[in-house]
Amino acid sequence: MDGRQKKEEEDGEAVRLRREIGPVRAVSFIIGTVVGSGIFIAPKGVLANSGGVGLSLVVWALCGVLSLLGALCYAELGTTFTKSGGHYTYLLETLGPLPAFLRLWVEFLFIRPAVASYVSLAFGRYVVEPFFAPCEAPTPLIRLVSILGVTFVVAINCWSVTVASRTQVTLTFIKTFALVLIIVPGIMALAKGKTENFQKGFELEALTPDRLPLAFYNGLYAYGGWFYLNTVTEEVINPNRTIPLAIVCSMVTVTVLYVLVNVSYYTVMTPGELLLSDAVAVTFASRALQGMSAVIPLLVALSCLGALNGGFFSSPRMLFVGAREGHWPPIFSMIHIRRHTPLPAVLFLYPLVVLMLITEEIQHLISLASFARWFFIALATLGMLVHRYRFPQLPRPFKVPLVIPVTFTAVCFFIVGLSLYSDPWNTGRSCALTLTGVPVYYAVVRRSRLPPGCRRVFDYCSKQLQILLEVAQQDVKTY
Template identity: 85%
Template sequence: MRDGEKHAGQVGGERKSPCCCCAPSAIRAPSDGRILMQAKPEMAEGAKVSKVDGDKKEEAVHLRREIGLLPAVCFIIGTVVGSGIFIAPKGVLMNSGSVGLSLLVWALCGVLSLFGALCYAELGTSFSKSGGHYTYLLETLGPLPAFLRLWAEFLFIRPAVASYVCLAFGRYVVEPFFTPCPAPMVLIRLVSILGVTFVVAVNCWSVTLASRTQVTLTFIKMFALVLIIVPGVIALAKGKTENFQNGFEVDALTLDKLPLAFYNGLYAYGGWFYLNYITEEVINPKRTIPLAIICSMVTVTIFYVLTNVAYYTMMSPVELLQSEAVAVTFADRALQGLASVVPILVAMSCLGALNGGFFGVPRMLFVGAREGHWPPIFSMIHIRRQTPLPAVLLMYPLVVLTVMTGEIYQLISFASFSRWFFIALATLGMLIHRYRFPLHPRPFKVPLVIAVTFTVVCFFIVGLSLYSDPWYTGGSCALTLTGVPVYYLTVHSYRLPRRWKRVYNYLSKQLQILLEVAQQEVKTY
């Protein structure tokens, strides 16, 4: 990793890509004899550059701009609408205590997510780099918060979130075959691992294939929501309103549980920031990012509230709390003829969310490695597939391990604290950057009241969660802080023993040759 001191005093400025300490200036690929060249930082996007021009530029190793408006909208919706809306209603109701308050939580989570998405639309158009949270923390608050975001994402946020979705996928695939008996947990975990293996393979194979898979799965999951909403609305129109009587009884509500209700709801909305991970691959990002974010989040909020109304129309609160798979229980009540189809649709929805996560998050690790905050091998791209292969593969082992050992509701609380803490830091950094650099170009500017409201609410929820669930949120905080000594040892001062450095460089060279990857040859930001 490069010395982190090189970033000092450059917040908001331009940085050079790190040198590949794990490879010589040219490495010959074992399969076709191509020379794996170093990145050429001076190559600006769209410029005429010697040796990389026309067809040669098309052949150069770099991530291409292939995400238009429809794929961008599908990318956000497909990542947001995953397992959450089919599992989180139980957690929201359990911690809010009443039907009416749970619906209010769902609506407020949608509004809060929209506010956050608008803030990230400004960030995504103000900074042209991919990387999402990491890039914005680096540009506004400096290298240490940015590194801690990378560290937390790798160590437990991504494994926990992906495992949650994987286990939901496995449950919805397996449970219909064992109804009314409980499905074996071993089989659920096995199917979950098969699901994540498929998604990793797709994202390693082709960016285009991963994008088309996301669009297809998005249409499938929206059809699943429509299939739930329509019978619920019809039953409600016919007067089936008994479950909404006295909907705002708050006897079961305690203040310490309310943040957990919001965590479950916000988790179901999580994913509105994923498009910012792939800014460098979006066509005309200054227009596409804000438009895609606004369209997708308004659509998701409306669908989520209507879906929960449909749940409560056909199921009592007690029945919903007793259900391990809410959508399956709903289908048994309202869609007898199609009850067997709903679990398949929900499983495809989970697969789409998983695909979106594995498409976006590796780009954050990719950019972190490019900036010198992560091993340089992870800033490399496959010479033929044009995918960030090492960054995608890095996430796979920890996700599999978490799937084998994790519990589905504990995973939400464990990951949410650090996730929302860093989101709050990113929007706080946006406000600080506005004050420090008022002339910085901002093609999209969110109203100040929205940015301040979102930041304050995020910090409030994060702070209150430490009180309401100190075990898991405290553990999440402690694991995040373990990145501080790692940063100062490996990035800031790079004080590793010389023998360790030689071994590390040797293994990196061999891994680069084995995976057939090279640094990007065209600057994409």
Template identity: 80%
Template sequence: MQRPKLKNEEGDGTEKEAVYLRREIGLLPAVSFIIGMVVGSGIFIAPTGILMNSGSVGLSLLVWALSGVLSLFGALCYAELGTTFSKSGSDYIYVLETLGPLPAFLRLWAEYILIRPAVASYVSLAFGRYVVEPFFAPCAAPVVLIKLASILGVTFVVAINCWSVTLASRAQVTLTFIKTFALLLIIIPGIIALAKGKTENFQNGFEVDLITLDKLPLAFYNGLYAYGGWFYLNFVTEEVINPNRNIPLAIICSMVTVTFLYVLVNVAYYTVLTPAELLLSDAVAVTFANRALQGLSSVIPILVALSCLGALNGGFIGSPRMLFVGAREGHWPAIFSMIHIRRHTPLPALFLLYPLVVLMLITGEIYQLINFASFADWFFITLATLGMLIHRYRFPLQPRPFKVPLLIGVSFTAVCFFIVGLSLYSDPWNTGRSFALTLTGVPVYYLTVHRYRLPRRWRRFFDYCCKQLQILLEVIQQEVQTC
């Protein structure tokens, strides 16, 4: 299919390319996109939490493997959803198609005011910390300097995504190779030490006295956090080349690869570090490097920072597409459905997210932000996979290019319900605030979407603002694609 052409506005008979989001993401960028989103700061933070809550080396490794399998189950559910509903927007569009407009609007509302700003903030804070702290070791780095570096990292990523989809996807591929190299830099010395017979930390790996079954769910919570990000390719479905083939293939390849790497990384950790040393470490990768890679220990913080930058870039590739699709469906202000006339990027969605991210970054703290965002994220993942099961029951004959086994869908949905309930129990303050903020979207929906009841003066003011932003940003509505 050739790219559509439109007559030039001047009427001189020349043709110009239509303005719409191109299918420019092939299989390799798709795999890199998922790996780049999954491998962020989690693998360098979560090992301590998993060991603490599992109680033994052997059980912690089992948690890592099972967390990877559960994440693969969720990714396969999203592969079915992404090939059944071919629009971009990930779980927003899936909830809209299966459960209706109100929960779909709440997904958009939570994404804009809560999930994306919080996720981008804690990833960028991790980036800033690893960039700044090596210059001040062994003393603590100034918080202001960490946040300044974090803001610079966010600004750089937003600029790349405003400039070009191709440039952003190429940056994602490059950063994914860098973070894979960082994992291999940990795995190889660990495997060499293991081959030399350094196995004392694995002896009695399943000591019954150390296992704490009541805390085991929290270990899985940490593991699933480390694997988070597997659903972001579905944000850009309309920009994936041959999505019916490449979405399932990219999901399977990337999740199997990540699970394999994560288990090997933890085997390397336990080969070099004792469980007690791992529990006392705030930055496991740095502690490992100081022990096993003395000549390269200064390189690890840089690689971890680049790993965080890759996760941040992937988030800004995906999240604005959800707002773009929501605006196109009439659930969000029209300005969000516009793209730049030359760059073909969703510029308004990127620009309007940026100040919220910076504001939350300045005022927030990394671990609070993680808990704050996780509840809403997992709540809507639960709704999406539940909607998939309901849709199968209601429309059994609808074509599904990729169909996940029913047992996988049911199992993953049940696990999601458990995670959501557990998060409310374990951290009621942050998750309660997250839930309350999500529900504030209900009156907004009934005022602005269900029935447009805003006063006429407000409507004129919003229309004027949208027109001025459209002129300033040089954006227009996506044009219809024709063969």
């Protein structure tokens, strides 16, 4: 047996995460995570808070540009710091352990459960409502179907990284087809001269500056997911090339598709009709795609499932890296010995999402999650600027012009600051929940002040969980 064959066999037996995400899977991963429930639900929120058709289209385009700028910043971060973990890793490397721990804390306290709950409820609604139309579908049934969708996604992410990534590629093609199916009839109607809904699109009477940040939050929610590839850097093949290429291709494609979808919506539907619709894509299909109107809810449900799968694929990697760095219990840094998946980290999310699905009022979830998410994204890009200043000679395989991170960071902080004025209740709640992590960090993480008895119980439970789940620490360092 030669040395190369021996190394391949050893790699095959090693307990570690594999590099299995190439350019096609990376692009599919980003598009499949970005395009979820947002484009089918958020147009109502963008229009209601922007005050007009023209301004709402401007908001959609600006959200796409802003997301692209942020994605380019994260491409630099992802090629500078080769560890997985995304936001957590970048904050840890640039601004220190406390901001990194707080990002980890809010991700699993409410950001990921809130986002996953919102997307899964959209999945449940689009699956159930066609069977009850024109009557209202029962809420308990919607929640039950949502939980089944979450359970399916958790199962495939526990089973295999390859199966999860192939599922993402398949669902990405399906959801792209759904967007094209919406765009084509709308553009055809626009070409025939159906432009009455655009003629007074830039009247500013209905615009209220205090509500504009909420319009951007709804739009940015629909674009959310451009940063998820960075959470799995250690599983990307040739990340220095793949990450920037996938990010640019994906975000340009999504921005063009989103703007065209909204143009199509406004061509076929009046602003009043759009504001009255809880399922914009279904209302659109009933008017423009009468022969295929029954297909649209299914395609939208699959689109939501793809976004849910992308979230459950990426977010546990942040917890995995946090545990590896000592900011979370060690059991969450372990990998299944045969499946090579971060099983404990994936399973940890499941009860949190189900609990929020059952108890939380869904209409406030976007604002609750968006404030903390965008605040820490702004901190991460600010950290990138600080790191550039402190270590100017450090090799950066992909480096963006200085104006991009400066502009992006300033805009993010501006939107976050305005949101405190626009929606003080939800942003205040988000702030308070974030700050609860400070005493936890100083009491438990930094100084490890657990009493000896508690530590023995904790270690015993961790050992039993390790045996039950059949997990172990990584055999080799891959970052």
